[in-house]
Amino acid sequence: MRSTDGPEFAKGHGTENDFVVLPDPDGRLKLTEHRVRALCDRQRGLGADGVLRVVRAGAVPDAPAGIPADTWFMDYFNADGSVAEMCGNGVRVFARYLLDAGWAEPGELQVGTRAGIRPVIAHRDGGVTVDMGPASVFGRSSTSCSGRAFEGLAVDVGNPHLACVINADLAGLDLTSAPSYDTALFPDGVNVEFVRPVGADRADMRVFERGVGETRSCGTGTVAAAVAALRSAGQDTGEQVVRVPGGTVRVQVRADTTTLTGPAELVARGRLDADWWEQR
Numbered sequence: 453m454r455s456t457d458g459p460e461f462a463k464g465h466g467t468e469n470d471f472v473v474l475p476d477p478d479g480r481l482k483l484t485e486h487r488v489r490a491l492c493d494r495q496r497g498l499g500a501d502g503v504l505r506v507v508r509a510g511a512v513p514d515a516p517a518g519i520p521a522d523t524w525f526m527d528y529f530n531a532d533g534s535v536a537e538m539c540g541n542g543v544r545v546f547a548r549y550l551l552d553a554g555w556a557e558p559g560e561l562q563v564g565t566r567a568g569i570r571p572v573i574a575h576r577d578g579g580v581t582v583d584m585g586p587a588s589v590f591g592r593s594s595t596s597c598s599g600r601a602f603e604g605l606a607v608d609v610g611n612p613h614l615a616c617v618i619n620a621d622l623a624g625l626d627l628t629s630a631p632s633y634d635t636a637l638f639p640d641g642v643n644v645e646f647v648r649p650v651g652a653d654r655a656d657m658r659v660f661e662r663g664v665g666e667t668r669s670c671g672t673g674t675v676a677a678a679v680a681a682l683r684s685a686g687q688d689t690g691e692q693v694v695r696v697p698g699g700t701v702r703v704q705v706r707a708d709t710t711t712l713t714g715p716a717e718l719v720a721r722g723r724l725d726a727d728w729w730e731q732r
């Protein structure tokens with residue numbers, strides 16, 4: 453009989469950007485790069501775009517200064533085991549997990565991330581709004597994909613993005629391999645979005661995520677996409693409904709901050725096999 457008393461997990465997604473959630477309030481789990489990759493493996497693991505460790509900020513040695521020790525901290529890892537500063541869809545799923553576990557009350561809550569504290573509101577309809585903080589444009593750059601060059605805006609949403617507004621069919625892009633990017637402007641890599649405006653306040657988007665590959669949604673990416681779509685129409689602020697392969701989110705870009713509203717769903721809870729976990 454195999455052991456079933458390994459660490460607890462949950463599985464959830466936000467617009468089909470999916471995550472393994474590992475509750476670890478006191479920071480006891482040894483979450484190595486190898487274990488993250490194994491968990492996210494879609495053939496031999498649970499399968500996910502990333503891992504969200506649910507831990508108190510005080511138990512995370514590299515949590516940014518200024519986050520109170522008892523704040524719930526989203527310790528985020530990409531599927532390749534790399535650490536990222538922020539994950540917009542992840543924060544929504546993280547908040548849903550906290551509520552489901554009874555670790556947070558409905559209403560407004562604060563989630564610590566490597567990009568700072570993100571205030572979150574969980575709505576009665578299952579949607580979640582995240583105050584994503586200001587999105588700052590730090591240049592223009594280019595990428596090439598499917599043998600074509602595209603221009604885009606470099607946008608910092610806590611993590612780096614290159615959001616390219618294009619007037620071409622998104623379905624025709626081959627995102628099975630990483631689009632090129634300027635390593636001087638993006639020394640730590642970049643998430644690349646291709647954005648097609650559809651009317652004044654709507655845009656379609658596909659994304660190639662740093663540390664993952666093409667995903668069906670990227671919350672921080674939709675914020676970068678909204679900023680780029682608005683700028684292409686001569687606006688610094690406004691609202692955009694962004695449609696991604698996995699669903700639809702609403703982004704508000706204000707002068708002082710941005711917000712992201714979209715669904716978050718938990719689909720399973722269980723325990724990892726203890727032997728499997730120990731052998732990773």
Ligand SMILES: N[C@@H](CCC[C@H](N)C(=O)O)C(=O)O
Nearest residue numbers: 536539540541611670671672
């Ligand atoms: N899917 C996320 C972004 C996750 C991090 C990203 N891959 C990076 O390395 O910056 C989102 O919903 O924002």
